[in-house]
Amino acid sequence: MATKTMKGCPVKRLVKKAYHHGDLRNALVEGAVDLMEEGQSFDFSLRDLASRVGVSAPALYSHFADKGALMVAVAIAGFQKLRAALEPTVKSGKDLSTQFLDMGQAYVQFGCENPALYDLMFASPELPPQRFVYPELKEAGDYTRGVLLDLLMRMQDEGLMRRGDVAMDGFTVWAHVHGLASLVITGRVECAQEGSIEAVPMPVKDAVRMSLSSLLDGFKAPAKA
Amino acid sequence: MATKTMKGCPVKRLVKKAYHHGDLRNALVEGAVDLMEEGQSFDFSLRDLASRVGVSAPALYSHFADKGALMVAVAIAGFQKLRAALEPTVKSGKDLSTQFLDMGQAYVQFGCENPALYDLMFASPELPPQRFVYPELKEAGDYTRGVLLDLLMRMQDEGLMRRGDVAMDGFTVWAHVHGLASLVITGRVECAQEGSIEAVPMPVKDAVRMSLSSLLDGFKAPAKA
DNA sequence: ACCTGAACACCGTTCAAGT
DNA sequence: ACCTGAACACCGTTCAAGT
Numbered sequence: 001m002a003t004k005t006m007k008g009c010p011v012k013r014l015v016k017k018a019y020h021h022g023d024l025r026n027a028l029v030e031g032a033v034d035l036m037e038e039g040q041s042f043d044f045s046l047r048d049l050a051s052r053v054g055v056s057a058p059a060l061y062s063h064f065a066d067k068g069a070l071m072v073a074v075a076i077a078g079f080q081k082l083r084a085a086l087e088p089t090v091k092s093g094k095d096l097s098t099q100f101l102d103m104g105q106a107y108v109q110f111g112c113e114n115p116a117l118y119d120l121m122f123a124s125p126e127l128p129p130q131r132f133v134y135p136e137l138k139e140a141g142d143y144t145r146g147v148l149l150d151l152l153m154r155m156q157d158e159g160l161m162r163r164g165d166v167a168m169d170g171f172t173v174w175a176h177v178h179g180l181a182s183l184v185i186t187g188r189v190e191c192a193q194e195g196s197i198e199a200v201p202m203p204v205k206d207a208v209r210m211s212l213s214s215l216l217d218g219f220k221a222p223a224k225a
Numbered sequence: 226m227a228t229k230t231m232k233g234c235p236v237k238r239l240v241k242k243a244y245h246h247g248d249l250r251n252a253l254v255e256g257a258v259d260l261m262e263e264g265q266s267f268d269f270s271l272r273d274l275a276s277r278v279g280v281s282a283p284a285l286y287s288h289f290a291d292k293g294a295l296m297v298a299v300a301i302a303g304f305q306k307l308r309a310a311l312e313p314t315v316k317s318g319k320d321l322s323t324q325f326l327d328m329g330q331a332y333v334q335f336g337c338e339n340p341a342l343y344d345l346m347f348a349s350p351e352l353p354p355q356r357f358v359y360p361e362l363k364e365a366g367d368y369t370r371g372v373l374l375d376l377l378m379r380m381q382d383e384g385l386m387r388r389g390d391v392a393m394d395g396f397t398v399w400a401h402v403h404g405l406a407s408l409v410i411t412g413r414v415e416c417a418q419e420g421s422i423e424a425v426p427m428p429v430k431d432a433v434r435m436s437l438s439s440l441l442d443g444f445k446a447p448a449k450a
Numbered sequence: 451a452c453c454t455g456a457a458c459a460c461c462g463t464t465c466a467a468g469t
Numbered sequence: 470a471c472c473t474g475a476a477c478a479c480c481g482t483t484c485a486a487g488t
Contacts, residue, residue, distance in 0.1 A: 024471085042350045045461065056473050058463075063471095067462065123348055123411050125267045161444045168425050169444065171414070172436040179404025186348050189396070200393050211397040218443020219386045219394065249452085270480065281454050283482075288452095292481065 025063040025073075027053050032074045036116035042124070043116075046070075071126050072134045078117045079140035085110045086147045096155045097216065103151060104177045104212045105205050111181035112204065118185060122178055148173060161216075176215055180208055250288040250298075252278050257299045261341035267349070268341075271295075296351050297359045303342045304365035310335045311372045321380045322441065328376060329402045329437045330430050336406035337429065343410060347403055373398060386441075401440055405433055 031053045035044040046067060050057040064070045089102035111118040120126060127137075149170050155161040161169070183189045184204055200207055256278045260269040271292060275282040289295045314327035336343040345351060352362075374395050380386035386394075408414045409429055425432055 046463090047461075058465090058474085059472050061463075119350075122413055123407060125344075125411060155444075162447050165425075168432075168435065169439065171425055171432070172439050175404035175408055175436065176401050176440075177404070178408060179400035179402070182348060182407055183400055183403060186350060188347055200390075200396055207393075207396070210393065211400060214394065214397050214443075215401075215440055216444050218439075218446055219380075219441050221443055222387050271482090272480075283455085283484090284453050286482075 024053070024055060024059065028060060028063065028070060029073045029077060032070060033077055033117065036074070036120070037114060039116060041116070042119050043126070068126070069134075071120060072137050074117070075121045075127060076137055076140045078114070078121045079144045081114070081117070082107075082110050082121070083144040083147060086144070090147060090151050096151065096158055096160050099151060100155065100216070101209045101212050103148065104173075104180075105208045107177045108181045108184065108204065108208045111185050115185045118181060123182060145170065145174070173215065176212065177208070180211060249278070249280060249284065253285060253288065253295060254298045254302060257295060258302055258342065261299070261345070262339060264341060266341070267344050268351070293351070294359075296345060297362050299342070300346045300352060301362055301365045303339070303346045304369045306339070306342070307332075307335050307346070308369040308372060311369070315372060315376050321376065321383055321385050324376060325380065325441070326434045326437050328373065329398075329405075330433050332402045333406045333409065333429065333433045336410050340410045343406060348407060370395065370399070398440065401437065402433070405436060 028049065031049050032044070035049060035052070036042075046060055047057045050060060060067075060070065064073070085106050086103055089106050090099050092099060092102065094102070121141075149166055152161060152166050152170055152173070156163055156166070189200075202210075253274065256274050257269070260274060260277070271285055272282045275285060285292075285295065289298070310331050311328055314331050315324050317324060317327065319327070346366075374391055377386060377391050377395055377398070381388055381391070414425075427435075
């Protein structure tokens with residue numbers, strides 16, 4: 001081959017060395033995140049990932065026990081991305097009710113922009129049931145959930161929210177926004193023309209704000225004038 | 226074989242005829258529902274289904290265009306099951322707020338008892354994006370959703386719920402209970418010892434009632450004494 | 451019209467072998 | 470220690486052929 005020699009050192013090998021020695025583990029995780037962001041599919045094959053990274057498929061098993069272990073690492077990266085997306089909304093200095101709605105909107109928006117990653121983190125059975133074996137995953141999730149719990153405690157302190165079990169109310173809020181994100185992402189609520197929800201003709205983000213307002217005010221309250 | 230002749234008619238063929246002529250289509254759908262109810266997996270293979278029904282795998286393609294079309298038929302059956310599970314709760318004669326909580330609890334319970342079927346109906350990407358091609362699916366979903374919307378309208382009439390856009394509020398309630406069901410089913414909220422939720426030490430059904438009460442009363446309201 | 455057996459292009463994973 | 474090529478047991482689907 002023409003690339004075989006160059007100053008006595010094969011170019012091909014120089015290029016390849018980058019993947020051989022630079023840690024393949026991170027390259028695989030980053031490549032997987034990229035594939036999930038690009039792909040219209042919620043899944044990807046290890047063979048696709050391997051060829052994109054420039055390595056054979058079984059090479060993965062030098063760094064991960066199986067596909068599930070890889071997916072756990074990807075999900076951890078996802079939790080960091082999500083936290084980065086949520087944090088600005090609770091540091092805007094706006095009033096806390098607005099921060100609450102902003103955070104919910106940012107959460108659903110993250111899901112819409114990273115549907116496969118979101119599904120992996122919060123819904124897919126691809127994260128194995130034995131995933132509690134990976135404590136880093138639970139830590140990453142708890143760290144992200146902390147953004148919400150901190151806000152709820154501040155709302156309690158300012159009298160914007162009833163006193164009570166913050167963990168329970170956090171679970172309620174989480175379930176609520178997760179339900180919104182899940183239904184939109186999986187297409188159970190169809191988006192008619194751009195950004196509007198079936199039978200609820202308004203952009204997704206407005207629907208999220210309105211829905212979360214119901215959670216603050218309660219259905220029993222009279223509708224606002 | 227010993228079964229070859231019996232009164233001049235092979236027994237084997239007598240038994241097989243049932244599947245050959247009795248419509249295979251329904252047998253496949255029912256078999257698929259059974260597989261989803263039994264299986265710990267959210268998915269099943271067409272080969273498993275075919276062998277259970279006693280037929281070769283490609284036989285399926287005489288009745289369905291592809292696996293997606295089969296899954297649509299299964300989901301339709303699921304919506305009928307769900308409606309049957311919800312309807313008693315809104316015909317109990319109890320006060321409407323109780324009916325509201327009962328229905329939400331029955332919804333989540335249906336998901337917990339039929340996780341694979343629920344996932345197919347409300348979350349899985351296995352229902353193809355072009356599923357609006359199947360109008361029966363939308364009809365089945367709308368028919369089931371009607372149970373909720375009817376209740377919300379009755380609540381409005383009795384002054385138990387603010388006036389407003391019933392479709393929008395129905396969407397909010399649906400997203401809320403779907404979020405609860407999804408997180409529990411997919412194990413994102415771990416069940417510590419029997420029936421209790423992580424960091425929310427109460428049975429699932431109690432958590433659902435408490436969470437939905439928040440939606441009725443609103444977070445701003447003072448907690449009940 | 452309905453079903454079968456063989457085949458195709460995939461998939462995750464294993465394993466002996468190379469460096 | 471890290472990676473490869475060949476192979477294994479799957480998968481959904483196609484297709485010619487049988488009845």
